[in-house]
Amino acid sequence: MKRFFGFVVKEFYHISRDRRTLLILFGIPVIQILFFGFAITNELKNVRIAILDQSKDVVTDRITDKILSSGYFILEKNLQTNDQVWQTFKEGKVRAVVCFQPQFAKHLESDKKASVQIIADASDPNTANMITTYISAIVSSYSTELLNGQQIPYAISTQVRMFYNPDLKGIFMFVPGVMVLILMMVSTTLTSISITREKEMGTMEVLMVSPLNALSVIVGKVTPYLFLSLINCASIVLLSVYVFGMPIQGSIVLLFAEAALFIFAALAIGIYISTIANSQQSAMLISNLGLNLPTIMLSGYMFPVSSMPLPLRWLSNVVPARWFITIVKGIMLKGVGIEYLWKETLVLIFMAVFFTFLSVRNYKVRME
């Protein structure tokens, strides 16, 4: 037992001496959260548009004014002719052009009909969609103004309740994802590299023939990373709660218990990778290609799983992170307990056991 502790302590020393890695390990979650919280968002803001106003009357001025004062749009350029539209888009400076037909107000007065065309640069179709939706809404609110408060019969009004995130804060979506990514980076990638490093440098065999058996070596190597991950987890939670006001509606104990479970599964995967990789480079490659990349793409970290085509949605079920993200969102934002999360928890337990089994088997094979 004493030997085991000695070994674990040695591993801790190893890690604590590598200041640069440590800095990055603790720095990344902080930076990511800060960036996600303050900078990155898929909402619409500061959108540059151009206006082609071939009418230039009171009405078009009013509508333009409404558009520009909505807070979403910035006027980049006023265009004079149709030909300029293509060039403006080509230069990449504006995302949409709003075109008013000539003699707009006159048409509105006499024909009770006038046309506005919104040309959106649909390179980014999502933003384009949002832009046209917003501008249409602004124009139609102007129409409503024209009615001067006439009561419209047969109107259906909608009351919308936003659950779990009433202020529609973008950060709520990303925090669980960042947590998952960091935990995986440390628990899986770092662990697998660290064990493979001993293999590459030839010191693994020395360890193997030492009085410590294989299991103790692995557990000893992995323990520091367990702690690192838990600390990281805690720091991410603290940051998101105190800086961004993310709630913990559910039980903190459950949150950390699930986190520990996830870390355990991630560690098991890391160990498994180290049994099949022969060099640090290939360990890195496998964990990046096989785990990190799919996690970023398919776990719901950034992109909603429900929007993906069917085969990818299936694939997403194989990614452990996906289940943990659901758990974290459930506990922190919805406040649910284990009764609602038993399925996800079970999946994680299964994955942890599965990879532990595989790793142990691989090591036994190696020993023979």
Next chain:
Amino acid sequence: MENEHIIRVESLTKRFGDFIAVNNISFEVKKGEIFGFLGANGAGKTTAIRILTGLSAATSGKAIVAGYDVNENPEKVKKEIGYMSQKFSLYEDLTLKENITFYGGMYGMKYRDIKAKTKELVERFDLGSVQNELISSLPQGWKQKLAFSVAILHNPKIIFLDEPTSGVDPYTRRQFWLMMYEAASHGVTLFVTTHYMDEAEYCNRISIMVDGRIDALGSPSALREQFNAKDMDEVFRIVAQNKKT
């Protein structure tokens, strides 16, 4: 200005923070000598050799190697010297021939010369059977020979060897020294560090480093007489003990 001394070290010191690794050492090496740089592990030999080869900067003092000041003109020095490091440092994923071609190119040798030299070295060191194998597939003993052949590739005036025979069996060690003698017979100066005291007998002159200082300097026979010892092991023990008193 042909000097008889091809290496001249004056008051060379290297400090790492508070720790003094090389403590004010001075010595000279004659052209064509086999100079043994002995000392226990951690005495400062590797640090000293790294300064002489331009891999590390001295804190103070002077070292003139092959006519150039190592601190002022390290690159000029490097043209004249060869180096074999303690850790095997050829490319494991290349073959011997590829390694030689590469390093030949690094030293500015013409392709024709590289080819000729490759052939010569292969014959001289009996490497014919392995010249097209990846280095990673060769046993340790071969690797030493390979590293040495790369070190003398460009006909350097001096070859620095840092513990070239550590971790190698006695037979291979002897073979290696034969190889070094052969090189020395062509006029190459050899500067060898080692912690094997019996290898001291193979050298023309040796120095013994203890805790960063040179506590003994001279030919093996002179030192044996000086310390009244029957072999170098005993000389070393006496010198090492002296530091304690």
Next chain:
Amino acid sequence: MRKILYIVRKEYLQVFRNKSMLPTIFLMPLVQLLVLVNAATFDIKNINLFVVDRDHSVYSRDLVRHYKATKYFVLTGYGDTYQQGIDQLQKGSADVVLCIPPHFERDVYKQNTTKIQLLVNAIDGASAGVINAYSAGIIQSFNANIMTEFAAPGLQSVPLINVTQSYWFNPELDYRTYMVPGILVLLVTMVILSLTSLNIVREKELGTIEQLNVSPIKKYQFIIGKIFPFWTLGMVNLVFGLIIAKGLYHVPIVGSLGTIFLFASLYILTLQGIGLFVSTRSETQQQAMFINWFFNTLFMLTAGLYTPIESMPQWAQTVTYFNPIRYFVEVMRMVMLKGAGVYEIRVQLLCIFTFAVVMNSLAVWSYRKRA
């Protein structure tokens, strides 16, 4: 300089003997192009809708039909109570719950205004906003139908502003057309950064760099020798990616390939400069990998690849000016989708040129032959 050629030769030999090289260069991009392109969308689809219908009338069913008719919503079930609806949200079985009050049809007939409740899972704030917008649109059109049905007086003399929407450069609003150029940038970036940042550190860890440092090779020769092979690999990667993009996704390449390659050359050079600089500053491969990952993630997220740069606060936008990925993403989209030429991308070209020079000089300066 012939010495550089020797280094190039050695690097190529090592690259091709490295078993993990081929997967890195071809497999990883393939996976990204196949999976990420299809996954990386903020398009909101397959929204799970749970309906609490407490009216069970013709109108309420009609309203639900309107929802089902769109491609956005998927009906998961019906319930009777408000609490059931909330339960569905808690379980995650529904993303949105539509609550139709009792007497819905009756109230519409009587010309009262009626109120529908929409409960939205707003964890993804932006999606929630979009779901809300879709829903509003559906209800509006349902409402308009009702109004025309009853031909209410006073509605004819309302002036109507007709809004038409045109989508240029991607008329089908295919998200993949938008993502592919960006993802091509991504895959080139990842490959180059990881290969070059590990390269020098690997030599350090194995000890082979000592033998090089002891030789009279000059620093700039060393760096240039390292740059060239990986530069070619990066270009190969890009071409490979472009072929897949065109062949699989039929992404248009409106502009000239020459423009793309011109920019790409400078871009790859910049990345290499960064990678080599990181490599000279790291002591172990592990460190290099982590520093690399750090910059990778940071740059990737703020490059305007997934989320628009303009939506960022001013300070963040300023920071992105130092992000080379941002420029390449912009250029790829401008050239591939809009046919921009060298003139239109002159600013980005100048910036990337400066970056390339600065980073590579930094790498040369940072590499010390003598400790």
